[in-house]
Amino acid sequence: MSVPRFWREQQNRYNLIGTHCTTCNTYYYPPRILCPKCRREGKVVEHQFKGTGTVVTYSIIRSASDQFNDLTPYVIAIIELDEGTRLTSQVICEIDEMYIGMPVKRVFRRLGEDGESGPIFYGTKFVPA
Amino acid sequence: MVGIITYGAYIPKYRIKTEEIARVWGGDGPAIARGLGVYEKSLPDMDEDTITIAVEAARAALARRSIDPQDIGAIYVGSESHPYAVKPSAVTVGEAIMATPIMTAADYEFACKAGTAAIQTTMGLTKSNMIKYGLAIGADIAQGEPGDALEYTAAAGGVAFVIGNDSPIADINLTASYSSDTPDFWRREGLPFPRHGGRFTGEPGYFKHILAGSHLMFEKAGTKASDYDYAIFHQPNAKFAQNVAKTLGFTPEQIKPGLCVPYLGNTYSGASIIGLAATLDIAKPGDRIFVTSYGSGAGSDSFDITVTDMIESEEFCRDAAPTVEQLLATKKIVDYAVYAKHKGKIVVMR
Ligand SMILES: [Zn+2]
Numbered sequence: 001m002s003v004p005r006f007w008r009e010q011q012n013r014y015n016l017i018g019t020h021c022t023t024c025n026t027y028y029y030p031p032r033i034l035c036p037k038c039r040r041e042g043k044v045v046e047h048q049f050k051g052t053g054t055v056v057t058y059s060i061i062r063s064a065s066d067q068f069n070d071l072t073p074y075v076i077a078i079i080e081l082d083e084g085t086r087l088t089s090q091v092i093c094e095i096d097e098m099y100i101g102m103p104v105k106r107v108f109r110r111l112g113e114d115g116e117s118g119p120i121f122y123g124t125k126f127v128p129a
Numbered sequence: 130m131v132g133i134i135t136y137g138a139y140i141p142k143y144r145i146k147t148e149e150i151a152r153v154w155g156g157d158g159p160a161i162a163r164g165l166g167v168y169e170k171s172l173p174d175m176d177e178d179t180i181t182i183a184v185e186a187a188r189a190a191l192a193r194r195s196i197d198p199q200d201i202g203a204i205y206v207g208s209e210s211h212p213y214a215v216k217p218s219a220v221t222v223g224e225a226i227m228a229t230p231i232m233t234a235a236d237y238e239f240a241c242k243a244g245t246a247a248i249q250t251t252m253g254l255t256k257s258n259m260i261k262y263g264l265a266i267g268a269d270i271a272q273g274e275p276g277d278a279l280e281y282t283a284a285a286g287g288v289a290f291v292i293g294n295d296s297p298i299a300d301i302n303l304t305a306s307y308s309s310d311t312p313d314f315w316r317r318e319g320l321p322f323p324r325h326g327g328r329f330t331g332e333p334g335y336f337k338h339i340l341a342g343s344h345l346m347f348e349k350a351g352t353k354a355s356d357y358d359y360a361i362f363h364q365p366n367a368k369f370a371q372n373v374a375k376t377l378g379f380t381p382e383q384i385k386p387g388l389c390v391p392y393l394g395n396t397y398s399g400a401s402i403i404g405l406a407a408t409l410d411i412a413k414p415g416d417r418i419f420v421t422s423y424g425s426g427a428g429s430d431s432f433d434i435t436v437t438d439m440i441e442s443e444e445f446c447r448d449a450a451p452t453v454e455q456l457l458a459t460k461k462i463v464d465y466a467v468y469a470k471h472k473g474k475i476v477v478m479r
Contacts, residue, residue: 014225070470071175092174094461108184108225110176120212122180122221 013123016106018085020047027083051106052129053081060095067112079104079126090125097128105129131256132297132437133290134196135445137189138406139182139268140286140393140456144169145468147281153465154276161281166367169462170284170394172471173270177285179208180218183268184225186289189450190264191226194298196291201228202260205250206236207243207267207398208287209316209323222266233260240314241363242424243267243398244288249304249430251292262293269397274322275472282366284394286456288406298440299409299418302433305349307342314425325425331369334427339363339373342429343421350433354378358416361387361404363423365395379419386411392457405434407453412436 009030011017018029021042026035029049035042058077063069075091075098091104104126111121146169148158162168173182183206191198204219211218219234237243237250244267251263268287273279292301313334316323339362347353354360360379364370367390374384387404396403401422408418418434439445451459463471 010224011227015227092176108181108188109174110178110181120178120180122184122225125176 013111014108016049016051016081016124018047018049019044020083027081027085029081029085029087047083049081049083051081051124053079053104053126055091055098055100055102055104056080056086057100058091058098060098077104077126092125092127103129130297130300130302131252131292131294132300132434133409134262134293134295134297135190135194136288136290136406136409137186137191137193137450138286138288138399138403138453138456139185139189140171140396140403140453141173141177141182142459142461143172143174143467143471144392144460144462145172145465146462149465149468150281164368165281166371166391167282167394169392169460170282171286171396171460172463172468173285175471177270178212179206179210179268179270179287180212180221182270182285182287183208183218183222183266183289186266186268186287187222187226187264190289190291192449193447194291194445196262198226198228199231200261201226201264201291202232203251203254203263204228204232204234205247205263205265207239207245207247207265208236208269209238209240209243209397210270210272211236211238214318222264226264228264239428240424240426241365241395241397241400242422242428242430244402245420245422245430245432246424248290248292248301248402248432249306251290252301252304255293258294261295262291265290265292267396267398267400267402269399271395271397272322275469277322279323279325282390282395284396286393286396286403287399288402290402296439296444297437298445299412299434299436302435303346303349304433305342305345305431306428307338307345307431308428309338311338311425311427313427334425335363335365335369335423336373336376338427338429339421339423340376342431343377343419346419346421346431346433352433354383354419356417357383357419359386359408359412360384360419361401361408362421363401363429364388364390364404365400367391389453389457403453409436409440410447410452410454412440414438414441
Protein backbone atom coordinates (compact mmCIF):
# COMPACT_ATOMS: atom_id res chain seq x y z
CA MET A 1 0.00 0.00 0.00
CA SER A 2 1.31 3.46 -0.82
CA VAL A 3 2.36 5.73 2.03
CA PRO A 4 0.03 8.61 1.01
CA ARG A 5 -2.98 6.30 0.70
CA PHE A 6 -2.32 4.74 4.10
CA TRP A 7 -1.85 8.14 5.66
CA ARG A 8 -5.20 9.42 4.30
CA GLU A 9 -7.02 6.42 5.75
CA GLN A 10 -5.08 6.45 8.99
CA GLN A 11 -7.81 7.82 11.28
CA ASN A 12 -10.29 5.25 9.92
CA ARG A 13 -7.88 2.41 10.58
CA TYR A 14 -6.58 3.62 13.94
CA ASN A 15 -9.88 4.65 15.48
CA LEU A 16 -12.60 2.98 13.38
CA ILE A 17 -13.89 6.29 12.11
CA GLY A 18 -16.77 5.71 9.71
CA THR A 19 -19.98 7.54 8.91
CA HIS A 20 -23.61 7.48 10.01
CA CYS A 21 -26.58 8.51 7.91
CA THR A 22 -28.89 10.07 10.49
CA THR A 23 -31.76 10.15 7.97
CA CYS A 24 -32.10 6.35 7.66
CA ASN A 25 -29.93 5.42 10.67
CA THR A 26 -27.39 3.40 8.65
CA TYR A 27 -23.71 3.15 9.60
CA TYR A 28 -20.85 2.88 7.10
CA TYR A 29 -17.36 1.52 7.49
CA PRO A 30 -15.26 2.29 5.54
CA PRO A 31 -16.92 5.72 5.55
CA ARG A 32 -19.27 6.80 2.78
CA ILE A 33 -19.83 10.47 2.18
CA LEU A 34 -23.10 9.84 0.29
CA CYS A 35 -25.75 7.46 1.70
CA PRO A 36 -26.69 5.11 -1.20
CA LYS A 37 -30.19 4.65 0.28
CA CYS A 38 -31.09 8.28 0.83
CA ARG A 39 -28.94 9.91 -1.86
CA ARG A 40 -29.22 13.70 -1.64
CA GLU A 41 -31.78 13.47 1.18
CA GLY A 42 -29.33 11.74 3.53
CA LYS A 43 -27.55 13.63 6.32
CA VAL A 44 -24.21 11.86 6.74
CA VAL A 45 -22.01 12.57 9.79
CA GLU A 46 -18.69 11.18 11.00
CA HIS A 47 -19.00 8.35 13.51
CA GLN A 48 -16.47 6.61 15.71
CA PHE A 49 -17.46 2.97 16.14
CA LYS A 50 -17.31 1.64 19.69
CA GLY A 51 -15.13 -1.20 18.48
CA THR A 52 -17.24 -4.10 19.74
CA GLY A 53 -18.98 -6.63 17.54
CA THR A 54 -19.64 -10.27 16.65
CA VAL A 55 -17.98 -12.72 14.26
CA VAL A 56 -20.35 -13.46 11.35
CA THR A 57 -18.06 -15.91 9.58
CA TYR A 58 -14.35 -16.60 9.33
CA SER A 59 -11.65 -18.53 7.53
CA ILE A 60 -8.30 -19.82 8.70
CA ILE A 61 -5.31 -18.74 6.66
CA ARG A 62 -2.62 -21.42 6.64
CA SER A 63 -0.39 -20.11 3.88
CA ALA A 64 0.06 -16.45 3.16
CA SER A 65 2.26 -14.08 1.21
CA ASP A 66 5.81 -13.55 2.54
CA GLN A 67 4.84 -10.56 4.60
CA PHE A 68 2.17 -12.41 6.60
CA ASN A 69 3.75 -15.88 6.59
CA ASP A 70 5.07 -15.51 10.15
CA LEU A 71 1.51 -15.02 11.40
CA THR A 72 0.12 -18.32 10.02
CA PRO A 73 -2.11 -19.96 10.94
CA TYR A 74 -4.33 -16.95 11.55
CA VAL A 75 -7.99 -16.03 11.34
CA ILE A 76 -9.63 -13.57 8.97
CA ALA A 77 -13.24 -12.85 9.91
CA ILE A 78 -16.21 -10.82 8.84
CA ILE A 79 -17.27 -8.88 11.91
CA GLU A 80 -20.59 -7.20 12.46
CA LEU A 81 -19.99 -4.12 14.60
CA ASP A 82 -22.61 -3.46 17.29
CA GLU A 83 -23.83 -0.38 15.38
CA GLY A 84 -24.72 -2.68 12.48
CA THR A 85 -22.15 -2.57 9.71
CA ARG A 86 -19.70 -5.28 8.67
CA LEU A 87 -15.97 -5.25 8.09
CA THR A 88 -13.21 -7.77 7.43
CA SER A 89 -10.35 -8.07 9.92
CA GLN A 90 -7.91 -10.46 11.47
CA VAL A 91 -9.14 -11.87 14.79
CA ILE A 92 -6.22 -12.65 17.10
CA CYS A 93 -7.24 -15.91 18.70
CA GLU A 94 -6.11 -19.52 19.02
CA ILE A 95 -7.59 -21.12 15.90
CA ASP A 96 -9.27 -23.95 17.82
CA GLU A 97 -11.07 -21.41 20.02
CA MET A 98 -12.63 -19.59 17.07
CA TYR A 99 -16.40 -19.82 16.52
CA ILE A 100 -19.17 -18.02 14.65
CA GLY A 101 -20.97 -15.62 16.97
CA MET A 102 -17.86 -14.88 19.05
CA PRO A 103 -18.03 -11.43 20.65
CA VAL A 104 -14.94 -9.39 19.78
CA LYS A 105 -13.40 -6.00 20.59
CA ARG A 106 -10.88 -3.79 18.85
CA VAL A 107 -7.12 -3.70 19.57
CA PHE A 108 -4.27 -1.67 18.13
CA ARG A 109 -1.75 -3.78 16.21
CA ARG A 110 0.78 -3.76 13.39
CA LEU A 111 -0.98 -4.44 10.11
CA GLY A 112 2.20 -4.83 8.07
CA GLU A 113 5.29 -3.12 6.85
CA ASP A 114 6.81 -2.16 3.54
CA GLY A 115 9.94 -4.31 3.80
CA GLU A 116 12.67 -3.85 6.42
CA SER A 117 13.41 -0.24 5.53
CA GLY A 118 9.91 0.97 4.67
CA PRO A 119 7.15 2.34 6.86
CA ILE A 120 5.27 0.23 9.41
CA PHE A 121 1.48 0.26 9.08
CA TYR A 122 -0.64 0.24 12.22
CA GLY A 123 -4.35 -0.13 12.72
CA THR A 124 -7.24 -2.06 14.18
CA LYS A 125 -7.58 -5.81 14.61
CA PHE A 126 -9.93 -7.73 16.91
CA VAL A 127 -9.57 -10.07 19.89
CA PRO A 128 -12.18 -12.13 21.76
CA ALA A 129 -14.11 -9.78 24.07
CA MET B 130 -1.58 19.92 43.08
CA VAL B 131 0.10 18.17 40.18
CA GLY B 132 -0.52 14.44 40.11
CA ILE B 133 -1.85 11.38 38.33
CA ILE B 134 -5.23 12.03 36.67
CA THR B 135 -5.59 8.46 35.43
CA TYR B 136 -3.42 5.50 34.46
CA GLY B 137 -3.54 2.26 32.49
CA ALA B 138 -1.31 -0.73 31.83
CA TYR B 139 -0.92 -3.34 29.12
CA ILE B 140 0.90 -6.68 29.12
CA PRO B 141 0.96 -9.01 26.07
CA LYS B 142 -0.57 -12.40 26.88
CA TYR B 143 2.34 -14.71 25.99
CA ARG B 144 4.72 -15.98 28.69
CA ILE B 145 7.76 -18.23 28.71
CA LYS B 146 9.03 -19.89 31.87
CA THR B 147 12.57 -19.29 33.11
CA GLU B 148 12.99 -23.08 33.29
CA GLU B 149 12.12 -23.45 29.60
CA ILE B 150 14.81 -20.93 28.58
CA ALA B 151 17.31 -22.67 30.89
CA ARG B 152 16.39 -26.07 29.40
CA VAL B 153 17.45 -24.90 25.92
CA TRP B 154 20.76 -23.48 27.13
CA GLY B 155 21.53 -26.34 29.50
CA GLY B 156 21.18 -24.25 32.66
CA ASP B 157 19.76 -25.28 36.03
CA GLY B 158 16.27 -23.84 35.55
CA PRO B 159 14.90 -23.98 39.10
CA ALA B 160 18.15 -22.53 40.50
CA ILE B 161 18.21 -19.69 37.96
CA ALA B 162 14.53 -18.87 38.61
CA ARG B 163 15.12 -18.85 42.38
CA GLY B 164 18.31 -16.82 42.06
CA LEU B 165 16.61 -14.10 40.02
CA GLY B 166 13.22 -14.43 41.67
CA VAL B 167 11.80 -14.49 38.11
CA TYR B 168 9.68 -17.49 37.08
CA GLU B 169 8.00 -16.28 33.87
CA LYS B 170 8.37 -13.37 31.49
CA SER B 171 6.01 -11.83 28.97
CA LEU B 172 6.67 -11.65 25.25
CA PRO B 173 4.81 -9.75 22.56
CA ASP B 174 2.60 -11.25 19.86
CA MET B 175 3.97 -11.21 16.31
CA ASP B 176 2.16 -7.97 15.50
CA GLU B 177 2.86 -6.16 18.78
CA ASP B 178 5.64 -3.66 19.40
CA THR B 179 6.36 -0.71 21.67
CA ILE B 180 3.88 1.51 19.82
CA THR B 181 0.96 -0.94 19.99
CA ILE B 182 1.68 -1.60 23.68
CA ALA B 183 1.85 2.16 24.38
CA VAL B 184 -1.49 2.71 22.59
CA GLU B 185 -3.24 -0.07 24.53
CA ALA B 186 -1.91 1.33 27.84
CA ALA B 187 -3.01 4.88 26.90
CA ARG B 188 -6.49 3.68 25.88
CA ALA B 189 -6.78 1.81 29.19
CA ALA B 190 -5.97 5.05 31.04
CA LEU B 191 -8.60 6.98 29.06
CA ALA B 192 -11.19 4.24 29.69
CA ARG B 193 -10.90 4.87 33.45
CA ARG B 194 -11.60 8.58 33.37
CA SER B 195 -13.48 10.67 30.89
CA ILE B 196 -11.13 13.41 29.76
CA ASP B 197 -11.09 15.09 26.37
CA PRO B 198 -8.06 13.73 24.46
CA GLN B 199 -7.79 17.13 22.81
CA ASP B 200 -6.80 18.51 26.26
CA ILE B 201 -3.66 16.36 26.20
CA GLY B 202 -1.01 18.89 25.23
CA ALA B 203 2.07 16.68 25.38
CA ILE B 204 2.91 13.01 24.85
CA TYR B 205 6.26 11.47 25.77
CA VAL B 206 6.97 7.79 25.19
CA GLY B 207 9.93 6.32 27.03
CA SER B 208 11.40 3.13 25.55
CA GLU B 209 14.59 1.52 24.41
CA SER B 210 12.75 -0.43 21.71
CA HIS B 211 11.05 2.27 19.65
CA PRO B 212 10.10 0.62 16.31
CA TYR B 213 11.74 3.41 14.31
CA ALA B 214 15.21 4.86 14.87
CA VAL B 215 13.89 8.11 13.40
CA LYS B 216 10.13 8.76 13.56
CA PRO B 217 8.49 9.27 16.92
CA SER B 218 6.34 6.60 18.58
CA ALA B 219 4.60 9.43 20.46
CA VAL B 220 2.76 10.82 17.42
CA THR B 221 1.31 7.41 16.50
CA VAL B 222 0.07 7.13 20.08
CA GLY B 223 -1.36 10.67 19.80
CA GLU B 224 -3.18 9.80 16.58
CA ALA B 225 -4.51 6.52 18.02
CA ILE B 226 -6.09 8.26 21.01
CA MET B 227 -7.21 11.27 18.94
CA ALA B 228 -5.05 13.77 20.82
CA THR B 229 -3.42 15.17 17.65
CA PRO B 230 -2.70 17.70 16.18
CA ILE B 231 -2.49 20.51 18.80
CA MET B 232 0.11 18.91 21.04
CA THR B 233 3.84 18.48 21.45
CA ALA B 234 5.45 15.05 21.43
CA ALA B 235 8.78 13.26 21.62
CA ASP B 236 10.33 9.90 22.37
CA TYR B 237 12.59 9.34 25.33
CA GLU B 238 15.37 6.83 25.84
CA PHE B 239 17.13 6.27 29.17
CA ALA B 240 17.37 2.47 29.50
CA CYS B 241 14.82 1.45 32.17
CA LYS B 242 13.93 4.93 33.45
CA ALA B 243 12.69 6.69 30.32
CA GLY B 244 9.11 6.34 31.60
CA THR B 245 9.77 8.21 34.85
CA ALA B 246 11.66 10.90 32.89
CA ALA B 247 8.46 11.31 30.82
CA ILE B 248 6.41 11.70 34.03
CA GLN B 249 8.78 14.43 35.29
CA THR B 250 8.57 16.32 31.99
CA THR B 251 4.78 16.28 31.97
CA MET B 252 4.76 17.37 35.65
CA GLY B 253 6.77 20.45 34.68
CA LEU B 254 4.56 21.30 31.72
CA THR B 255 1.32 20.92 33.65
CA LYS B 256 2.54 22.54 36.87
CA SER B 257 3.60 25.62 34.89
CA ASN B 258 0.18 25.62 33.16
CA MET B 259 1.73 25.35 29.70
CA ILE B 260 -0.66 22.45 29.01
CA LYS B 261 -3.73 20.99 30.74
CA TYR B 262 -2.75 17.31 30.61
CA GLY B 263 0.41 15.46 29.68
CA LEU B 264 0.60 11.77 28.75
CA ALA B 265 3.70 9.94 29.99
CA ILE B 266 4.31 6.38 28.83
CA GLY B 267 6.94 3.75 29.55
CA ALA B 268 6.77 0.76 27.18
CA ASP B 269 9.20 -1.82 25.87
CA ILE B 270 9.64 -5.11 24.10
CA ALA B 271 12.97 -5.74 25.75
CA GLN B 272 15.68 -7.71 23.98
CA GLY B 273 18.18 -10.14 25.43
CA GLU B 274 20.66 -11.94 23.21
CA PRO B 275 19.91 -15.69 22.99
CA GLY B 276 21.97 -17.42 25.70
CA ASP B 277 22.80 -14.16 27.50
CA ALA B 278 21.78 -13.70 31.16
CA LEU B 279 19.39 -10.93 30.09
CA GLU B 280 17.36 -13.41 28.08
CA TYR B 281 15.84 -14.78 31.29
CA THR B 282 14.23 -11.46 32.18
CA ALA B 283 13.85 -9.17 29.11
CA ALA B 284 10.07 -8.77 28.81
CA ALA B 285 7.28 -6.78 27.15
CA GLY B 286 4.73 -4.40 28.63
CA GLY B 287 3.84 -0.79 29.16
CA VAL B 288 2.01 1.73 31.28
CA ALA B 289 0.54 5.18 30.67
CA PHE B 290 -0.06 8.04 33.12
CA VAL B 291 -2.08 11.16 32.42
CA ILE B 292 -0.52 13.95 34.49
CA GLY B 293 -2.29 17.19 35.40
CA ASN B 294 -3.47 19.56 38.13
CA ASP B 295 -7.20 18.91 37.87
CA SER B 296 -8.27 16.71 40.85
CA PRO B 297 -5.68 13.94 40.53
CA ILE B 298 -6.31 10.45 41.94
CA ALA B 299 -2.81 10.71 43.44
CA ASP B 300 -0.80 13.84 44.22
CA ILE B 301 2.86 13.77 43.24
CA ASN B 302 4.26 15.67 46.23
CA LEU B 303 7.91 15.71 45.19
CA THR B 304 10.39 14.27 42.74
CA ALA B 305 14.18 13.99 42.91
CA SER B 306 16.81 12.59 40.54
CA TYR B 307 20.38 11.35 40.67
CA SER B 308 22.39 10.77 37.46
CA SER B 309 25.96 9.95 36.44
CA ASP B 310 27.89 8.63 33.43
CA THR B 311 28.20 4.91 34.26
CA PRO B 312 28.98 2.22 31.63
CA ASP B 313 26.85 -0.61 33.07
CA PHE B 314 24.63 -1.37 30.06
CA TRP B 315 24.28 -0.06 26.51
CA ARG B 316 23.24 -0.83 22.97
CA ARG B 317 25.08 0.71 20.03
CA GLU B 318 23.19 2.26 17.11
CA GLY B 319 22.25 -0.36 14.52
CA LEU B 320 22.84 -3.37 16.74
CA PRO B 321 19.95 -5.57 17.82
CA PHE B 322 21.06 -6.57 21.33
CA PRO B 323 22.37 -4.66 24.33
CA ARG B 324 25.58 -5.42 26.20
CA HIS B 325 26.29 -5.06 29.87
CA GLY B 326 29.49 -4.01 31.57
CA GLY B 327 29.88 -6.94 33.98
CA ARG B 328 31.17 -5.44 37.21
CA PHE B 329 29.28 -2.18 36.72
CA THR B 330 25.81 -3.79 36.76
CA GLY B 331 25.14 -4.16 40.49
CA GLU B 332 26.85 -1.90 43.03
CA PRO B 333 28.06 1.10 40.97
CA GLY B 334 24.96 1.07 38.78
CA TYR B 335 21.66 -0.08 40.24
CA PHE B 336 22.37 0.13 43.97
CA LYS B 337 24.39 3.37 44.01
CA HIS B 338 21.85 5.34 41.98
CA ILE B 339 18.68 3.99 43.62
CA LEU B 340 20.11 4.52 47.10
CA ALA B 341 21.30 8.04 46.29
CA GLY B 342 18.02 8.99 44.58
CA SER B 343 15.96 7.56 47.43
CA HIS B 344 18.05 9.30 50.12
CA LEU B 345 17.67 12.58 48.22
CA MET B 346 13.92 12.07 48.40
CA PHE B 347 13.95 11.24 52.12
CA GLU B 348 15.91 14.47 52.73
CA LYS B 349 13.68 16.60 50.51
CA ALA B 350 10.45 15.23 52.03
CA GLY B 351 11.79 14.91 55.58
CA THR B 352 10.63 11.29 55.63
CA LYS B 353 11.85 7.78 56.35
CA ALA B 354 10.80 4.38 54.98
CA SER B 355 8.16 3.79 57.67
CA ASP B 356 6.27 6.96 56.63
CA TYR B 357 5.13 5.21 53.43
CA ASP B 358 2.43 2.57 52.91
CA TYR B 359 4.00 1.21 49.72
CA ALA B 360 7.30 1.38 47.86
CA ILE B 361 8.28 0.46 44.30
CA PHE B 362 11.79 0.12 42.93
CA HIS B 363 13.09 -0.67 39.50
CA GLN B 364 12.94 -4.44 39.20
CA PRO B 365 15.38 -6.00 36.69
CA ASN B 366 14.85 -9.10 38.85
CA ALA B 367 13.23 -9.63 42.25
CA LYS B 368 16.48 -9.95 44.22
CA PHE B 369 17.82 -6.48 43.36
CA ALA B 370 14.53 -4.79 44.28
CA GLN B 371 14.18 -6.76 47.53
CA ASN B 372 17.76 -5.97 48.57
CA VAL B 373 17.58 -2.25 47.80
CA ALA B 374 14.23 -1.97 49.63
CA LYS B 375 15.67 -3.71 52.69
CA THR B 376 18.76 -1.48 52.71
CA LEU B 377 16.49 1.59 52.69
CA GLY B 378 14.42 0.23 55.59
CA PHE B 379 11.30 -0.89 53.68
CA THR B 380 9.55 -4.13 54.66
CA PRO B 381 8.58 -6.96 52.28
CA GLU B 382 4.90 -6.01 52.86
CA GLN B 383 5.50 -2.44 51.62
CA ILE B 384 6.98 -3.59 48.30
CA LYS B 385 4.71 -6.61 47.74
CA PRO B 386 1.89 -5.08 45.61
CA GLY B 387 4.37 -3.32 43.30
CA LEU B 388 6.81 -6.21 42.83
CA CYS B 389 5.56 -7.53 39.47
CA VAL B 390 8.81 -8.94 38.09
CA PRO B 391 8.47 -12.58 39.32
CA TYR B 392 5.73 -13.39 36.77
CA LEU B 393 6.29 -10.56 34.28
CA GLY B 394 10.04 -10.13 33.82
CA ASN B 395 11.78 -6.81 33.33
CA THR B 396 9.71 -4.53 31.11
CA TYR B 397 12.55 -1.96 31.05
CA SER B 398 10.97 1.49 30.60
CA GLY B 399 7.75 0.09 32.06
CA ALA B 400 9.27 -1.84 34.94
CA SER B 401 9.08 0.43 38.00
CA ILE B 402 5.92 2.21 36.84
CA ILE B 403 3.97 -0.99 36.11
CA GLY B 404 4.75 -1.61 39.80
CA LEU B 405 3.26 1.82 40.55
CA ALA B 406 0.16 0.95 38.48
CA ALA B 407 -0.21 -2.37 40.35
CA THR B 408 0.01 -0.47 43.65
CA LEU B 409 -2.55 2.16 42.54
CA ASP B 410 -4.82 -0.79 41.61
CA ILE B 411 -5.20 -1.59 45.33
CA ALA B 412 -4.44 1.77 46.99
CA LYS B 413 -6.85 3.68 49.23
CA PRO B 414 -7.22 7.43 49.79
CA GLY B 415 -4.42 8.72 52.03
CA ASP B 416 -1.93 5.97 51.13
CA ARG B 417 1.58 7.33 50.64
CA ILE B 418 3.72 5.70 47.93
CA PHE B 419 7.47 5.85 47.38
CA VAL B 420 8.87 5.13 43.89
CA THR B 421 12.47 5.06 42.65
CA SER B 422 13.27 4.04 39.09
CA TYR B 423 16.66 3.15 37.68
CA GLY B 424 18.02 3.45 34.16
CA SER B 425 21.41 2.12 33.20
CA GLY B 426 23.89 4.60 31.96
CA ALA B 427 22.85 5.73 34.66
CA GLY B 428 20.22 7.50 36.76
CA SER B 429 17.34 7.24 39.21
CA ASP B 430 14.13 9.25 39.53
CA SER B 431 12.35 9.20 42.87
CA PHE B 432 8.73 10.18 43.60
CA ASP B 433 6.73 10.85 46.77
CA ILE B 434 3.02 10.24 46.03
CA THR B 435 -0.17 10.53 48.11
CA VAL B 436 -3.37 8.85 46.94
CA THR B 437 -6.40 11.20 47.10
CA ASP B 438 -10.15 10.70 47.64
CA MET B 439 -10.59 10.98 43.86
CA ILE B 440 -9.46 7.37 43.41
CA GLU B 441 -12.79 6.27 44.93
CA SER B 442 -14.93 9.00 43.35
CA GLU B 443 -17.48 8.57 40.57
CA GLU B 444 -15.23 10.48 38.19
CA PHE B 445 -12.69 7.67 38.22
CA CYS B 446 -13.53 4.06 37.40
CA ARG B 447 -10.72 1.66 38.26
CA ASP B 448 -12.78 -1.28 36.95
CA ALA B 449 -13.07 0.22 33.45
CA ALA B 450 -9.65 -1.23 32.53
CA PRO B 451 -7.88 -4.40 33.66
CA THR B 452 -5.65 -4.29 36.74
CA VAL B 453 -2.02 -5.40 36.48
CA GLU B 454 -2.97 -8.53 38.42
CA GLN B 455 -5.69 -9.30 35.86
CA LEU B 456 -3.28 -8.65 32.97
CA LEU B 457 -0.75 -11.02 34.56
CA ALA B 458 -3.43 -13.68 34.99
CA THR B 459 -4.44 -13.49 31.30
CA LYS B 460 -1.67 -15.58 29.84
CA LYS B 461 -0.66 -18.32 27.46
CA ILE B 462 2.59 -20.15 28.21
CA VAL B 463 4.67 -20.96 25.12
CA ASP B 464 7.74 -23.12 24.56
CA TYR B 465 11.12 -21.94 23.31
CA ALA B 466 10.29 -22.73 19.66
CA VAL B 467 7.28 -20.41 19.65
CA TYR B 468 9.27 -17.85 21.66
CA ALA B 469 12.09 -17.94 19.10
CA LYS B 470 9.60 -17.36 16.29
CA HIS B 471 8.22 -14.31 18.07
CA LYS B 472 11.71 -13.19 18.90
CA GLY B 473 12.97 -13.47 15.32
CA LYS B 474 10.19 -11.13 14.36
CA ILE B 475 10.62 -8.69 17.22
CA VAL B 476 14.32 -7.94 16.95
CA VAL B 477 14.37 -4.19 16.55
CA MET B 478 17.16 -2.72 14.46
CA ARG B 479 17.74 0.88 15.46
ZN1 LIG C 1 -29.39 7.12 4.60
